[in-house]
Amino acid sequence: MATSVTAPMVGKILKIEADTGATVEEDDVIIVMEAMKMEIPVVAPAGGTVKTIKVEVGQSVEAGEELAEIE
Amino acid sequence: MADETTTPKQETPDTQSPDEKLAELEARVLEGDARAIDKQHGEGKLTARERIDKLVDPGSFTEEFMLAETQCTDFGMAERRQPTDGVVCGFARIDGRPVYLFAQDRTVLAGAVGSAHAEKIANGIRTARSLGMPCIGLYDSVGARIQEGLSVTSAIGEIFFENSIASGAVPQISAVMGPCIGVASYSPALTDFVLMVRGTSQMFITGPPVIKEVLGEEVTMEELGGVRIHSEVSGVADVVSADDEACLTQIRELLGFLPANCNEPPPRKESGDDPERRLDGIEKLVPDDKRKPYDIVKVIKAMVDGGEFLELKRRFARNLVIGFGRLDGYPVGFVANQPMFLAGSLDVDASDKASRFIRFCDAFNIPIVTLMDVPGFFPGRQQEEQGIIRHGAKMLYAYAEATVPKITIVLRKGYGGAKQAMCTREMGADQLWLWPGVELAVMGGGGAVNVLYRREIAASDDPERTRRAKMAEFAERFNGPFEALSKQFSQAAIQPADTRARLTRTLALLREKKETRPAKKHGVMPV
Numbered sequence: 001m002a003t004s005v006t007a008p009m010v011g012k013i014l015k016i017e018a019d020t021g022a023t024v025e026e027d028d029v030i031i032v033m034e035a036m037k038m039e040i041p042v043v044a045p046a047g048g049t050v051k052t053i054k055v056e057v058g059q060s061v062e063a064g065e066e067l068a069e070i071e
Numbered sequence: 072m073a074d075e076t077t078t079p080k081q082e083t084p085d086t087q088s089p090d091e092k093l094a095e096l097e098a099r100v101l102e103g104d105a106r107a108i109d110k111q112h113g114e115g116k117l118t119a120r121e122r123i124d125k126l127v128d129p130g131s132f133t134e135e136f137m138l139a140e141t142q143c144t145d146f147g148m149a150e151r152r153q154p155t156d157g158v159v160c161g162f163a164r165i166d167g168r169p170v171y172l173f174a175q176d177r178t179v180l181a182g183a184v185g186s187a188h189a190e191k192i193a194n195g196i197r198t199a200r201s202l203g204m205p206c207i208g209l210y211d212s213v214g215a216r217i218q219e220g221l222s223v224t225s226a227i228g229e230i231f232f233e234n235s236i237a238s239g240a241v242p243q244i245s246a247v248m249g250p251c252i253g254v255a256s257y258s259p260a261l262t263d264f265v266l267m268v269r270g271t272s273q274m275f276i277t278g279p280p281v282i283k284e285v286l287g288e289e290v291t292m293e294e295l296g297g298v299r300i301h302s303e304v305s306g307v308a309d310v311v312s313a314d315d316e317a318c319l320t321q322i323r324e325l326l327g328f329l330p331a332n333c334n335e336p337p338p339r340k341e342s343g344d345d346p347e348r349r350l351d352g353i354e355k356l357v358p359d360d361k362r363k364p365y366d367i368v369k370v371i372k373a374m375v376d377g378g379e380f381l382e383l384k385r386r387f388a389r390n391l392v393i394g395f396g397r398l399d400g401y402p403v404g405f406v407a408n409q410p411m412f413l414a415g416s417l418d419v420d421a422s423d424k425a426s427r428f429i430r431f432c433d434a435f436n437i438p439i440v441t442l443m444d445v446p447g448f449f450p451g452r453q454q455e456e457q458g459i460i461r462h463g464a465k466m467l468y469a470y471a472e473a474t475v476p477k478i479t480i481v482l483r484k485g486y487g488g489a490k491q492a493m494c495t496r497e498m499g500a501d502q503l504w505l506w507p508g509v510e511l512a513v514m515g516g517g518g519a520v521n522v523l524y525r526r527e528i529a530a531s532d533d534p535e536r537t538r539r540a541k542m543a544e545f546a547e548r549f550n551g552p553f554e555a556l557s558k559q560f561s562q563a564a565i566q567p568a569d570t571r572a573r574l575t576r577t578l579a580l581l582r583e584k585k586e587t588r589p590a591k592k593h594g595v596m597p598v
Contacts (some may be wrong), residue, residue, distance in 0.1 A: 008412065008413055009413055009414075009449070009451075018433070034362075036413075036414040036416060036447070036449075036513060037361075037362060037414075037446065038361075038362055038410065039363055039364055040364065040414055041411060043366055063451070
């Protein structure tokens with residue numbers, strides 16, 4: 001079952017740390033966002049393989065928006 | 072109720088003396104029902120008696136009310152009733168210190184809560200309170216024994232009453248090691264700490280059948296009230312354990328930080344870690360660039376004795392960290408912003424998590440060290456709708472109310488009213504220290520400049536350039552510790568490497584702190 005990686009808050013995508021196909025563990029940083037003048041790491045809710053990255057660097061996202069999928 | 076827990080009553084010959092009869096009866100209770108025990112083991116769980124054995128100092132458990140039984144004879148209970156009524160209660164010692172404990176016994180009447188069962192628990196909590204010893208409950212039950220009707224819900228009400236009255240008098244720890252469902256789940260909720268075991272613990276008020284009937288939704292017990300929900304979403308669970316053994320070890324560990332009751336200091340445990348130890352390299356854990364996140368837990372671990380930090384509610388409201396550590400052997404409660412999550416801002420859940428912990432520490436004489444690195448309250452309509460005003464107010468209230476020693480250290484920044492919510496001097500901090508390079512302001516430079524110099528910027532030939540110049544001016548004025556030191560916001564700026572030595576020395580001075588508040592029945596916390 002795929003697990004969604006969602007944006008914890010409104011912000012901008014600053015960096016993508018894990019590419020599609022990468023193996024990640026729980027709490028590994030997948031994407032770095034920028035919000036409240038801070039870099040916000042978005043971590044994997046569960047271990048697995050990154051199936052898709054759904055955003056690009058520079059893109060603005062809403063809270064709860066799906067950023068990636070882990071399988 | 073499950074049938075397999077019914078042990079056939081053995082016929083005892085009339086020739087037995089009362090002594091013999093008693094000995095036989097007690098031996099039979101201790102031996103238990105082999106089939107039910109096997110079933111419990113099959114689910115990867117220990118029995119109530121095995122749990123007690125592993126939790127307490129060897130041979131220290133003294134059981135009481137072993138032969139208590141339900142007085143209910145309705146719906147076949149006269150034939151099925153069993154000694155203990157499904158809960159094992161008594162006194163014991165943990166690390167030599169007296170405790171009262173009760174353990175629901177899943178192998179006797181499926182641990183169902185009958186009136187005798189509930190009365191035993193309520194009595195145990197009352198006893199713990201009157202003797203001034205911690206009360207530990209191990210929960211594992213199918214739920215209320217409905218055969219007993221109103222008398223069982225009344226008896227459960229008695230448990231809630233005793234939990235509430237004991238609150239703040241003696242520490243109460245609940246380990247949910249199986250289902251704890253329906254109204255019974257309010258008992259752990261009324262205690263100070265809830266531990267849950269992954270895979271076997273569930274807590275919920277209305278179960279899957281009721282949800283199906285009322286809402287038409289299909290949901291499993293685990294989805295509804297398993298470890299994930301309560302450790303990440305609801306915030307009910309403080310500690311998640313891998314299995315029964317780990318859970319029992321964690322109870323002992325937690326208890327090691329707590330006094331026996333509200334009139335005693337928490338126990339000191341020397342570690343051999345030098346109280347004056349310099350924290351060389353600690354500044355490397357905290358990036359100078361204030362945009363960069365870092366893990367505050369690593370900073371706390373660097374400060375405390377032996378790097379040992381018991382974090383509570385670790386996966387709930389992760390933007391704020393709470394937990395216990397020791398400094399020079401003395402227990403300390405830590406409250407800290409966690410820049411790894413939501414930029415370390417304060418939201419509804421973080422406020423809730425912090426306030427309850429602050430009140431616990433205050434009730435049980437545990438000094439509070441607050442590590443501030445806060446960009447503000449988490450903005451947004453959702454937070455306002457959820458009542459960030461009410462919840463944020465709880466933090467202010469809890470800190471102001473607390474009379475234990477309170478020390479706050481600003482590591483990098485503090486903005487707006489979120490500063491006060493992290494315990495500034497006017498909120499009652501005995502000491503507030505700054506690490507070098509701090510930023511403290513009523514709001515961020517960009518926002519402040521837009522308000523202060525709105526006209527000047529608008530009238531300028533090059534508004535952007537004017538804005539930048541004003542921002543640089545603003546930063547010059549407010550960055551660094553000087554304004555805060557000049558205005559007595561803080562007693563001193565300290566070198567990060569000296570933080571531990573400064574904390575241990577100052578806490579030694581604050582140990583005799585006595586602060587009284589105006590007499591009243593009690594305050595009205597904005598819960």
